[in-house]
Amino acid sequence: MKKIIELRNVTAFRGEKEIYRNLSLEVVSGCNTAILGPNGAGKTTLLKLLSREIYPKQTKESFIRVFGKERWNIWELRSHFGMISHDLQHRYIESATGLNVILSGLYSSIDTWQHQHFEPADIEKAMKIMEDLAICPLRERCFAEMSTGEQRRFLLGRALINEPDALLLDEPTSGLDIKAAFQYLEIIRRLMQTGRTVILVTHHIHEIPPEISRVILLKNGQILDDGEKGATLTSEKLSHLFEVPVHVAKAHGYFQVLPAGSSAG
Ligand SMILES: Nc1ncnc2c1ncn2[C@@H]1O[C@H](COP(=O)(O)OP(=O)(O)OP(=O)(O)O)[C@@H](O)[C@H]1O
Numbered sequence: 001m002k003k004i005i006e007l008r009n010v011t012a013f014r015g016e017k018e019i020y021r022n023l024s025l026e027v028v029s030g031c032n033t034a035i036l037g038p039n040g041a042g043k044t045t046l047l048k049l050l051s052r053e054i055y056p057k058q059t060k061e062s063f064i065r066v067f068g069k070e071r072w073n074i075w076e077l078r079s080h081f082g083m084i085s086h087d088l089q090h091r092y093i094e095s096a097t098g099l100n101v102i103l104s105g106l107y108s109s110i111d112t113w114q115h116q117h118f119e120p121a122d123i124e125k126a127m128k129i130m131e132d133l134a135i136c137p138l139r140e141r142c143f144a145e146m147s148t149g150e151q152r153r154f155l156l157g158r159a160l161i162n163e164p165d166a167l168l169l170d171e172p173t174s175g176l177d178i179k180a181a182f183q184y185l186e187i188i189r190r191l192m193q194t195g196r197t198v199i200l201v202t203h204h205i206h207e208i209p210p211e212i213s214r215v216i217l218l219k220n221g222q223i224l225d226d227g228e229k230g231a232t233l234t235s236e237k238l239s240h241l242f243e244v245p246v247h248v249a250k251a252h253g254y255f256q257v258l259p260a261g262s263s264a265g
Contacts, residue, residue: 001028002067004081004166004197005050009062012049019045020056020221027199027214029165032192034200034208034229037218038242043201046218047085047170067165078108082159085170089151094144098135098154101143102126105158122161129157133187149180156187166197173207185209205233210253217241235260 006026012019019042027033037043048054049064056062063070067080082105092101096111103126104112112118130136133153143151152172159167172188173181185207192198192211200212208215208229215232217224219241225232233255235248245260 001030003028003065004067004199006063006065006068007049008064009059010049010064011057011059011062012045012054013057014045014054018221022062023221023223025216025223027197029197031214032198032200032212033214033216034202034212035216035218036202036205036208036233036241038203040220041203041218042221043170043203043218045221047083047087047168047201050168051083051085074108078105078164079162080165081168082162082164082166083168083170084152084155084159084172085168086174087170088155089148092143092151092155094142096143097140098130098143098146099123099126099139101154102129102157102161105161125161126157129160133157134183147180148175149177149184152176152180152184153187156184160191164196166199167191168199169201171202171204171207172200174202174204181207205238205248206254206256208233208255229255 004027008024010023011021035043035046049056050066056064066072066077091110093111100112103118103122104110106122107116127136130139133156135150135153135157138146138150173184176184188198189209189211200208213229214227215229216226217232217237224241225237233248235246238248238257239245239260246257247260249256249258
C-alpha cells in the first residue's frame with residue numbers, strides 16, 4: 001500500500017511550546033482515516049507541518065514524507081494531495097469569483113492572476129466539477145457573497161481540479177447548518193466511494209462518515225489510541241480523550257456523543 005503521509009520521530013514547536021515529541025504516524029492509500037482530538041491537541045500544528053508552514057526539529061531519525069518524498073515541488077504535490085483547511089477559507093480573496101476559485105487550484109494560488117494561462121479544457125473541467133458539486137449557478141458570484149457551505153464546496157472544487165489521490169480535510173462541516181453539512185458529507189462520501197482517500201482532522205465525532213475506517217485519537221501531542229473506528233470511538237476512550245463523561249450513540253454508520261447518564265426527557 002502506498003503511504004500517503006509518514007511522520008517519524010517528529011518533534012515540533014509552536015513558539016516556545018513543544019507540541020510534539022517523537023511523534024510517529026502513517027496513513028496509507030485506501031484507508032480513510034480520521035484524526036480526532038480536543039482543542040489544543042495539536043491538530044492544526046499537524047496540518048501546518050504537512051503543508052510546510054512550520055518545520056519540525058531536524059534530527060537524524062526524524063522525517064515527514066508525503067507520498068514517499070520529503071521534498072516536494074509544490075506543483076507536483078498538489079496533484080497528489082488536496083488540502084482544505086480553515087486557514088485557506090480565511091485567506092481566500094473575497095472578490096474572487098466562483099469559477100476563478102476552482103481554476104486557481106491549478107496554480108495553487110489564491111484567486112487567478114493575469115499572467116496565468118488557462119486552456120479551454122481547464123474551463124471545461126472546472127465547469128464539470130461545479131456541476132458535480134451543484135455550484136454551477138454561482139460561478140460568477142464573489143467568494144464573499146457566498147454562504148459558508150458554498151464557499152467550502154468551491155474550495156473542494158479547487159482541490160479536485162488537480163485530481164488528487166488524497167484529500168486532507170480540516171473540520172469539514174464546522175460552520176455549516178444541518179442541510180449544508182449533510183450535503184457536504186454526501187459529496188465527501190461519494191469521493192471516498194470512488195477511490196479517493198480522505199484524511200479528516202476534527203474534534204467533531206458526528207462528521208466522521210461511515211467510509212472512514214480508522215480513527216487516531218490525539219491528545220496533548222500524543223497518540224492515545226489508533227485503530228478500527230468501532231474499537232476507538234467508545235464511550236470510555238472518548239470520555240478520557242475529551243475529559244468529560246460521554247456516551248457514544250451510533251446510527252447509520254455515524255457516531256455521536258451525548259453527555260453520559262443523560263436520558264430521554
Ligand atoms: N504560536 C504559538 N505559540 C505557543 N503555543 C502555541 C502557538 N500556537 C499554538 N500553540 C499551542 O499549541 C497547542 C496545540 O495547538 P493546535 O492549534 O495545534 O491545537 P488544535 O488541536 O488544532 O486545537 P483546536 O481544535 O482548538 O484548533 C495548543 O496548546 C496551543 O495553545
